[in-house]
Amino acid sequence: MPYCYPCNEYFYTWYDIRKHWAQSPLHEYCKFCEKHVDDIVSHNTEHHAVCEPCEKVFEDESGLHKHRQQSERHRDRYCPDCRRLFSSPNNLKAHRNPSIHKPKSVRCPFGCGGTFVSNSALTLHLENGACRSGINRRIIDRIVRQYDTNNTITDPSRMIAGGSTDEDIIYATKRSWNGFGYECYLCHNVHRTLASLNQHLASPRHKDKIYICRGPECGIRFTTLSGLVQHIESDKCGVARFKNVQNAMNSLLGQMGRLTIPPTAPKLILPSLIMPYCTRCNLDFYSWAGYDRHVAKSTRHHICDDCNIDFPTWIGLKEHWVQSPRHHYCQYCNEHVEDIHAHYSDYHHYCSSCRKAFANEFGLHEHYRQSERHRDQYCVACKMLCRSTNDLNAHLDSSIHRPKDVICPFKCGSSFVSRSALVLHLENGACKSGMNRASVDRYVREHDRHNIITDPSRMIAGPSGIAENVTLIATERSWNGSAWECCLCYSTYRTHKALNQHLASPRHKDKIYICRGHECNKRFPSLSGLVQHIESNKCGVARFKSVQNAMDSMLGQMGRITL
Known part of the structure; x- marks a missing residue:
C-alpha cells in the first residue's frame, strides 16, 4: 500500500496519496507535473498560470484565460483581447476607450499631423491651443456662435453679446496676493504663482455654459464644445440619434478645416496660452522643444514615459512605479523586471495571496502572524502557512508538535x-x-x-x-475495455491490483x-x-x-x- 513517510499515513491507491500530496501543506507537490518541488508557490508562478484573487492554479495560460472569461468574479473586469485583469469594471471601460482598442482615425483638419480616436479628442486638441494653426477655445466659441444659427447645440440665453460675441478676458494683478498665495476672487482657490492664477482665469472654469444638450429629459449644459461632443459620443441620453444634432455636428466639425484664422486672433489670446509655461518652476519658454529640454534636465521633474505623468520628486515617481499595475518595478532592487510577481517569488519573501513582498523572512513571518487573513492558518513555531484552519489543526496534532506516547x-x-x-x-x-x-x-x-x-x-x-x-476480489471480468471498473461504485482504476485494494478498503x-x-x-x-x-x-x-x-x-x- 502507498505510504507517506512524513505524515506516517497509509493510502489505498496511488491516486489517494497523490491527492494527499497536492492538498497537504507539508508537501510541495505539483499535480500537473506529478513531482515534488522545492517551493510550490514559485514553481506554479514560473511553470503554470496562477489566478491570485481566486488562489487557483492552472496548467497553462489558456486555462487561466478561460477561467477569467467564465468566472463571475472576473468577466466584467477582464479584457480577453489583451488578456489583462483590471481592478474594477470602470478601469476596463477606460482601457477600451483609448487607442489600444480604438484606431486613431480622426485627423486634424488643419494639417498639423495629429490623429485622434474621437471627435471630442480632436476638439479638445484645438481648444487647448496645441494645434500649430493657432486656433483655440475662444476662436471655436466664436465660430460656433456664427454657424449654429438654429441654436441646435447652443443656448441663446447664455450668449450675451456686447460689442462683439467674444468673452472678456479677466487678468489677475499682484493685488490678488492674500499673504499665502494668489487667490481667485470667484472661487477663492489659491495658486502659487500669478501666471498659474491667470491660466485658471482663462480656463473654462468660470465661463458661461453656452453649450446645451437638446436630448429629452437631459438639458445638461457645458462650458466647452469638447465637453458637449464627449457627452454626445457617450450616448448617455440618446441625443446622438436625432438627425438635426448629427447634421449640426458633422457640418461644424467637417468645415472646421476651412476656417481662416482672423489676424486679430493672437491679440485675444493670453501669452501664457501661446507660450509653453512650467507652473512648477514658474518659467516661460518660447518653444515646446525648450520646454522638453527643461523637463528632461530639471531635478524638479521626474516623468514616467509610459504613463506620461510628471512627478515633482523621485520618491513620487518610484511610488507610482511600485503601485501602478502597468509597471513591474521592484522597490527593493530599484529596477524594472519582466514579471514582478515571479521576481518577488524568486528573490524576495512574497505572500502570493495578499500580493505583498517583504525585505526579509522576518517581515513575512510577522505578516503571517498578525494578518487576520493568515493568523488562523499559520504555525508560528514552524513558520509554515497551511491552506486552511483544518490543515493547521491537523498539523498541530501531528508528530511534529505532539509526542509519540501511544505505543503499539x-x-x-x-x-x-x-x-x-x-x-x-x-x-x-x-x-x-x-x-x-x-x-x-x-x-x-x-x-x-x-x-x-x-x-x-x-x-x-x-x-x-x-x-x-467478506473481502471482495475482482476477476478478469472487471475489465470494461479501457480500465478496471468497480461493480459497486463504478469507479475505474488503471491496474487490477488497485481495484482489489479499493475493494479491500472500508469504502463498501x-x-x-x-x-x-x-x-x-x-x-x-x-x-x-x-x-x-x-x-x-x-x-x-x-x-x-x-x-x-x-x-x-x-x-x-x-x-x-x-x-
Missing part, C-alpha cells in the same frame, strides 16, 4: 501521537503481529456487548453466529461503528474513523464516562488478543 501493544516497536493513529496502524496490517482490520472488527464485536460504539442493526451474523468480514463495508453523541449518530466503517471522530471532540461525546471507559478498556486490552 503488540510490541512491534512503533509509537504514535494518538489512539486513532494506532488503530489505523493495526487496521492497515502494518503491524508485524499480523493484526488487520478484520481482526480489529471481530475483537470489537466480541467485547462491545452493550453496543456503546457499535450498531447491532448493521452487524449481520454468519452461520457460526459471529459476524464475518457496513458502517458498524456509531457515535452515541446527542444529535450526532454518525456512522463509520472502521474503528479508526470513530476514534478519530471522538478525539476531535466535535460533538462532545468524549465527555461521556461510558464512552471513555469503553474506549480505554477496549484499546487497553487489545494487546492481549491471540491471533
Whole structure:
C-alpha cells in the first residue's frame, strides 16, 4: 500500500496519496507535473498560470484565460483581447476607450499631423491651443456662435453679446496676493504663482455654459464644445440619434478645416496660452522643444514615459512605479523586471495571496502572524502557512508538535501521537503481529456487548453466529475495455491490483461503528474513523464516562488478543 513517510499515513491507491500530496501543506507537490518541488508557490508562478484573487492554479495560460472569461468574479473586469485583469469594471471601460482598442482615425483638419480616436479628442486638441494653426477655445466659441444659427447645440440665453460675441478676458494683478498665495476672487482657490492664477482665469472654469444638450429629459449644459461632443459620443441620453444634432455636428466639425484664422486672433489670446509655461518652476519658454529640454534636465521633474505623468520628486515617481499595475518595478532592487510577481517569488519573501513582498523572512513571518487573513492558518513555531484552519489543526496534532506516547501493544516497536493513529496502524496490517482490520472488527464485536460504539442493526451474523468480514476480489471480468471498473461504485482504476485494494478498503463495508453523541449518530466503517471522530471532540461525546471507559478498556486490552 502507498505510504507517506512524513505524515506516517497509509493510502489505498496511488491516486489517494497523490491527492494527499497536492492538498497537504507539508508537501510541495505539483499535480500537473506529478513531482515534488522545492517551493510550490514559485514553481506554479514560473511553470503554470496562477489566478491570485481566486488562489487557483492552472496548467497553462489558456486555462487561466478561460477561467477569467467564465468566472463571475472576473468577466466584467477582464479584457480577453489583451488578456489583462483590471481592478474594477470602470478601469476596463477606460482601457477600451483609448487607442489600444480604438484606431486613431480622426485627423486634424488643419494639417498639423495629429490623429485622434474621437471627435471630442480632436476638439479638445484645438481648444487647448496645441494645434500649430493657432486656433483655440475662444476662436471655436466664436465660430460656433456664427454657424449654429438654429441654436441646435447652443443656448441663446447664455450668449450675451456686447460689442462683439467674444468673452472678456479677466487678468489677475499682484493685488490678488492674500499673504499665502494668489487667490481667485470667484472661487477663492489659491495658486502659487500669478501666471498659474491667470491660466485658471482663462480656463473654462468660470465661463458661461453656452453649450446645451437638446436630448429629452437631459438639458445638461457645458462650458466647452469638447465637453458637449464627449457627452454626445457617450450616448448617455440618446441625443446622438436625432438627425438635426448629427447634421449640426458633422457640418461644424467637417468645415472646421476651412476656417481662416482672423489676424486679430493672437491679440485675444493670453501669452501664457501661446507660450509653453512650467507652473512648477514658474518659467516661460518660447518653444515646446525648450520646454522638453527643461523637463528632461530639471531635478524638479521626474516623468514616467509610459504613463506620461510628471512627478515633482523621485520618491513620487518610484511610488507610482511600485503601485501602478502597468509597471513591474521592484522597490527593493530599484529596477524594472519582466514579471514582478515571479521576481518577488524568486528573490524576495512574497505572500502570493495578499500580493505583498517583504525585505526579509522576518517581515513575512510577522505578516503571517498578525494578518487576520493568515493568523488562523499559520504555525508560528514552524513558520509554515497551511491552506486552511483544518490543515493547521491537523498539523498541530501531528508528530511534529505532539509526542509519540501511544505505543503499539503488540510490541512491534512503533509509537504514535494518538489512539486513532494506532488503530489505523493495526487496521492497515502494518503491524508485524499480523493484526488487520478484520481482526480489529471481530475483537470489537466480541467485547462491545452493550453496543456503546457499535450498531447491532448493521452487524449481520454468519452461520457460526459471529459476524464475518467478506473481502471482495475482482476477476478478469472487471475489465470494461479501457480500465478496471468497480461493480459497486463504478469507479475505474488503471491496474487490477488497485481495484482489489479499493475493494479491500472500508469504502463498501457496513458502517458498524456509531457515535452515541446527542444529535450526532454518525456512522463509520472502521474503528479508526470513530476514534478519530471522538478525539476531535466535535460533538462532545468524549465527555461521556461510558464512552471513555469503553474506549480505554477496549484499546487497553487489545494487546492481549491471540491471533
